[in-house]
Structure formats: structure tokens, C-alpha cells
Amino acid sequence: MARVMNFLVKRVMIDQGSGADVMYPDLYRGLGLKNEDLSKYDTPLMGFDGHLVTPEGQLSLPVSMGGKEVIVTFIVVTSFSPYTAILGRSWIHDMGAVPSTLHVKVKFRTEDRIAVIRGYQQAVKQCMVAAAYDQTKQEELTEKAPLYPYEVPWVDPEFIVHKLNVDPLCPPKKQRLRRSAKEHAKAVRQEVGKLREAGAIKEMFFPEWLANTVVVKKKSGKWRVCVDFTNLNRACPKDPFSMPKIDQLVDATCGHPRMSFLNAFKGYYQIALAAED
Known part of the structure; x- marks a missing residue:
């Protein structure tokens, strides 16, 4: 109280x-x-x-x-x-x-x-x-009304675009096709449809890199669609100056009216790469 x-x-x-x-x-x-x-x-x-x-x-x-x-x-x-x-x-x-x-x-x-x-x-x-x-x-x-699920929709690519720092000496890797269960395939189609509608992804006909989707069940019982970026992560040089103490840095933003989502995304991306290691 x-x-x-x-x-x-x-x-x-x-x-x-x-x-x-x-x-x-x-x-x-x-x-x-x-x-x-x-x-x-x-x-x-x-x-x-x-x-x-x-x-x-x-x-x-x-x-x-x-x-x-x-x-x-x-x-x-x-x-x-x-x-x-x-x-x-x-x-x-x-x-x-x-x-x-x-x-x-x-x-x-x-x-x-x-x-x-x-x-x-x-x-x-x-x-x-x-x-x-x-x-x-x-x-x-x-489920009845379409929503935009992407975290930062409608961001002009002329302003900011995310690219992976892939080592040019690493040959592209195309993973072998993995067959998905019907319920998994349905979840993937729904997620891809939402991301395309939000402008977060676009269709590629001749990709050099190809990774399979991985569908895992959340605690709520619904499906989470992920992508197996194991091969791609191995081809990306590791950042020797990764962001330390992310919790303290987030706490330091307290009291400020705005925090740039670009900083937050950078810290999250670096932590995700470290987790893959």
C-alpha cells in the first residue's frame, strides 16, 4: 500500500x-x-x-x-x-x-x-x-483485426536500415530444407504475412544466404517463429567492444523523457550475438 x-x-x-x-x-x-x-x-x-x-x-x-x-x-x-x-x-x-x-x-x-x-x-x-x-x-x-507487429514500423530506409557485417571471405550458406508440421507452417505463414504488411521484410527470389525457420511454443501456448541464423552468426565478425552492463545502462535512462530505440536495438543485437557464442 x-x-x-x-x-x-x-x-x-x-x-x-x-x-x-x-x-x-x-x-x-x-x-x-x-x-x-x-x-x-x-x-x-x-x-x-x-x-x-x-x-x-x-x-x-x-x-x-x-x-x-x-x-x-x-x-x-x-x-x-x-x-x-x-x-x-x-x-x-x-x-x-x-x-x-x-x-x-x-x-x-x-x-x-x-x-x-x-x-x-x-x-x-x-x-x-x-x-x-x-x-x-x-x-x-x-485475430479479428490486423495489427502491425513490427517494433519500429514505418521507419524510412533513407533514415536508418539494419545490415549485418558479414565477412566477405565467408562463402554463402544455404541450409538444407527442413519439413515443418502443418501447425508450424501455418504459424510461419501468419508471421510472414504480418511482417510483410508492416514492411519489415521483403521477398527475395534468388537469395545467397538461406536459413530455416524454427517454431517454438511459448508459455501462453502460442507459437513463436524464429530463424536459424547459426551459419550467418559464424560469418559475422564478433564485436570486441560489446555493450557491458546493459541493465545499468537501461536504468541510467530513468528520468529522461525519451530514449532512442536505436541504442536499445544495438544493445539487444550485441547481446543476441553473445548468446549465440
Whole structure:
């Protein structure tokens, strides 16, 4: 629990992976706030379902927990959430807090003691069930309406394009054809159709490099389509200056209004290559 404007607030999620502190409609209306209280904030956020959400605005409010108070700048969104608010890395850093999802606890230092805030397992389970139900409904709607799944759609190739640094001395490699099960082939066709519609891929009739698709089942029961780039990775020179401590670098972006997705993609790509090694 937390106190926002001296009101006791439940179902507050502390998320180390969130770069923003978010307020949802239940809390926004419960505090009696109005649109006039919001300042402009036009940077979209990525929701739990992977869709972009346009915020209504932002505002700064005092948040107290365990006798320690900090000013939090909330981003107000109107999308569904089983939580009333999300306290992300900026709040965690301001509090000097150490959260533990394993123990469902948050620990931080106050002026005279070490405060320990305990979460409620039952409330956590209820929120997870509600979030899973909403995700199921969203997936049903997604099957009926086409969406753009690509992470950075509509980027002009004149501005930026991704190319692999392939060693020219390595001969091209065409993998032998692997037969796919019917359900795998259907998942591949659907994924390829989405990527072509988003402009993320294009058709090649005489490719020099050819890699098979690999279909794996996700925890949700759906299929994830991957590509076997084993041969291609071997032909790419390794980067001797790979990005270290990616988690600290991501945390360092906290408090800044924007982060370039180009930096994020570079770090992810380097980590992916290291994982192949």
C-alpha cells in the first residue's frame, strides 16, 4: 500500500522494468483529479499487451510509503489495468529501495530505520488473473483485426536500415530444407504475412544466404517463429567492444523523457550475438 495525496491506495505495482510511473483511471478518478490538473505529455508508452498507449498527460504528486515521502511524476493513461498505479525505476531510485518479487517485499532506508513493505500474495494473484483475462480478450480481438507487429514500423530506409557485417571471405550458406508440421507452417505463414504488411521484410527470389525457420511454443501456448541464423552468426565478425552492463545502462535512462530505440536495438543485437557464442 502507498499514500498518494494522503489517500491510502491499494493494488500498486512496483515494477523494476518500467521506465515510467503510471497512473490508471481508477486512481485518477478516485483522487478527484481533472484534465485541468494535467500537463502535456505526448510520448507514447508500451502497454503490457505490446500495444502503444497514448497518455492523457502527466502530473506530480506526493507519494508516501513506510513513512518516507517522494514527489512522483505520474503518466496518466486510460488503458485497462488490474493495478491502480505503477511505480517504476524513477520511484525506486528516489526511494533508494530494493524490491524483491520472490518475497513480495520492498526494503528501503528512512531517517531512523530500515522500512520493509510487504505485499499481499492474494492481491497479486487476483491482479495476475485479471491481467491474463484481459490479454486473452485482446488476443481474440487481434485475430479479428490486423495489427502491425513490427517494433519500429514505418521507419524510412533513407533514415536508418539494419545490415549485418558479414565477412566477405565467408562463402554463402544455404541450409538444407527442413519439413515443418502443418501447425508450424501455418504459424510461419501468419508471421510472414504480418511482417510483410508492416514492411519489415521483403521477398527475395534468388537469395545467397538461406536459413530455416524454427517454431517454438511459448508459455501462453502460442507459437513463436524464429530463424536459424547459426551459419550467418559464424560469418559475422564478433564485436570486441560489446555493450557491458546493459541493465545499468537501461536504468541510467530513468528520468529522461525519451530514449532512442536505436541504442536499445544495438544493445539487444550485441547481446543476441553473445548468446549465440
